[in-house]
Amino acid sequence: MKTKLAIRLASVVGVLAIVLSSTMLLAADTPTPTTQSEAGGIWLVGDHHMHTRSSDGSHYVTYDIEHSTDYGLDFITVTNHGGQANQPLIDEEYDIIEALRKQNPDLLIFHGFEWNVPSGEHATFLVIPSASENDRAQVNEFMSLYDQSLNPEANTEEKAIEALEYAEQMNPQPIIIINHPSRKGKYSTSEIRAYAEAGDVAIGFEGAPGHQANPDRGSYPAEEPGSSRTYGGYDKMTAEVGGLWDTLLDEGIRWFITANSDFHTHFTEGGDDFWPGQYTKMYVFASEKSYRAIAEGIAAGKVFTVSGDLIDKLDFTASNGNAQAMMGETLLGRSGDDVKVTIRVHDPNGLNNNYDNPALKQVQLISNASGDPEIVRVFTSADWQRDGEDLVMTHTFNDVGGDFYLRVRGSNTEELNPSEDPYGESAWNDLWFYSNPIFIEVD
Numbered sequence: 309m310k311t312k313l314a315i316r317l318a319s320v321v322g323v324l325a326i327v328l329s330s331t332m333l334l335a336a337d338t339p340t341p342t343t344q345s346e347a348g349g350i351w352l353v354g355d356h357h358m359h360t361r362s363s364d365g366s367h368y369v370t371y372d373i374e375h376s377t378d379y380g381l382d383f384i385t386v387t388n389h390g391g392q393a394n395q396p397l398i399d400e401e402y403d404i405i406e407a408l409r410k411q412n413p414d415l416l417i418f419h420g421f422e423w424n425v426p427s428g429e430h431a432t433f434l435v436i437p438s439a440s441e442n443d444r445a446q447v448n449e450f451m452s453l454y455d456q457s458l459n460p461e462a463n464t465e466e467k468a469i470e471a472l473e474y475a476e477q478m479n480p481q482p483i484i485i486i487n488h489p490s491r492k493g494k495y496s497t498s499e500i501r502a503y504a505e506a507g508d509v510a511i512g513f514e515g516a517p518g519h520q521a522n523p524d525r526g527s528y529p530a531e532e533p534g535s536s537r538t539y540g541g542y543d544k545m546t547a548e549v550g551g552l553w554d555t556l557l558d559e560g561i562r563w564f565i566t567a568n569s570d571f572h573t574h575f576t577e578g579g580d581d582f583w584p585g586q587y588t589k590m591y592v593f594a595s596e597k598s599y600r601a602i603a604e605g606i607a608a609g610k611v612f613t614v615s616g617d618l619i620d621k622l623d624f625t626a627s628n629g630n631a632q633a634m635m636g637e638t639l640l641g642r643s644g645d646d647v648k649v650t651i652r653v654h655d656p657n658g659l660n661n662n663y664d665n666p667a668l669k670q671v672q673l674i675s676n677a678s679g680d681p682e683i684v685r686v687f688t689s690a691d692w693q694r695d696g697e698d699l700v701m702t703h704t705f706n707d708v709g710g711d712f713y714l715r716v717r718g719s720n721t722e723e724l725n726p727s728e729d730p731y732g733e734s735a736w737n738d739l740w741f742y743s744n745p746i747f748i749e750v751d
């Protein structure tokens with residue numbers, strides 16, 4: 309990252325840019341750019357966090373997997389809770405999962421476990437399957453050494469960092485994603501920053517928690533000090549502009565968001581959950597449909613998340629005329645560049661899994677280009693242009709003078725900032741999508 313001075317210089321330019329680009333948008337027809345996502349790979353849809361009877365889920369893994377295929381998912385992840393009682397069951401389940409992979413060649417089934425992080429929250433420990441017999445042994449070894457429930461004496465942040473450094477040495481490296489970060493108020497900015505800086509394996513946190521059918525959305529009752537309810541179904545760390553996530557991005561830290569079902573028990577069976585993919589989807593840009601390519605896409609932040617199938621496509625790119633970057637990537641350029649942002653979304657015409665056809669009301673561009681993270685621009689139907697079935701929006705930051713980042717979100721509501729979700733709210737009425745950031749770095 310550049311110094312704060314450079315960012316402050318950029319801020320002056322940024323304000324001008326907003327005015328200029330608004331005028332430009334009115335004046336000119338937006339060309340149709342070919343984005344990277346139409347060339348170098350495919351978007352796949354999946355879930356990185358669900359449970360079965362090997363811990364506290366209601367169903368055997370075979371049953372869950374049959375239902376996961378109902379909602380158009382390309383991949384799911386079986387992540388039962390770490391701990392003494394569960395460890396042998398998780399181990400046994402690996403054999404079943406291997407058989408299920410052969411029976412369901414179109415559905416990629418990751419396994420792993422939900423790590424009880426020392427002094428922290430739960431985390432998805434996602435394993436990239438390889439041909440090595442050592443995979444399972446090394447995951448079991450990690451769990452034995454670092455799952456907090458098995459090592460109650462080592463309940464410290466230092467132990468969590470040691471675990472991340474240990475995981476960094478594993479081959480293949482796992483992916484670690486912090487689950488429901490604001491549920492119990494366990495995290496400060498410095499603790500998440502320390503995770504992000506402890507190597508490559510901790511890549512981000514849930515932007516939106518699972519358990520969206522719980523009357524306290526996300527099962528976030530906010531009963532503990534420092535905990536929070538959800539905002540538009542998203543965790544406050546992600547939903548609050550200038551909140552914890554933006555603080556890290558503003559420092560140039562690559563920290564990404566995801567979303568998942570945290571499926572245990574369906575709401576029609578008395579549980580808190582929608583089936584994987586029924587309400588929440590995570591779209592991942594992958595070079596091909598394989599375990600490794602999906603994992604690489606997640607780790608690189610080439611991910612957007614959406615609830616209620618509000619959108620089913622997001623091409624979000626930034627270009628300086630010489631190069632182009634998508635979500636998770638860094639656009640390298642020079643001071644004085646004009647950086648053009650293109651947001652192309654598709655709002656599907658069909659019914660979602662609540663038999664609604666929610667309409668996208670707004671798309672927001674969020675950036676720290678002018679100093680502090682803020683909503684730079686709100687696009688509505690008055691601003692976006694139709695290109696076939698897609699809605700296209702552009703915005704240009706002229707004559708940039710420092711490093712910054714960009715991210716977008718949108719909703720079927722007109723709320724500028726999502727309000728705190730009240731008890732009993734229907735998740736289907738308050739839908740949002742969130743992108744991951746694009747970073748801009750200039751010499």
Ligand SMILES: [Zn+2]
Pocket residue numbers: 357358359422430487570
């Ligand atoms: Zn879970």
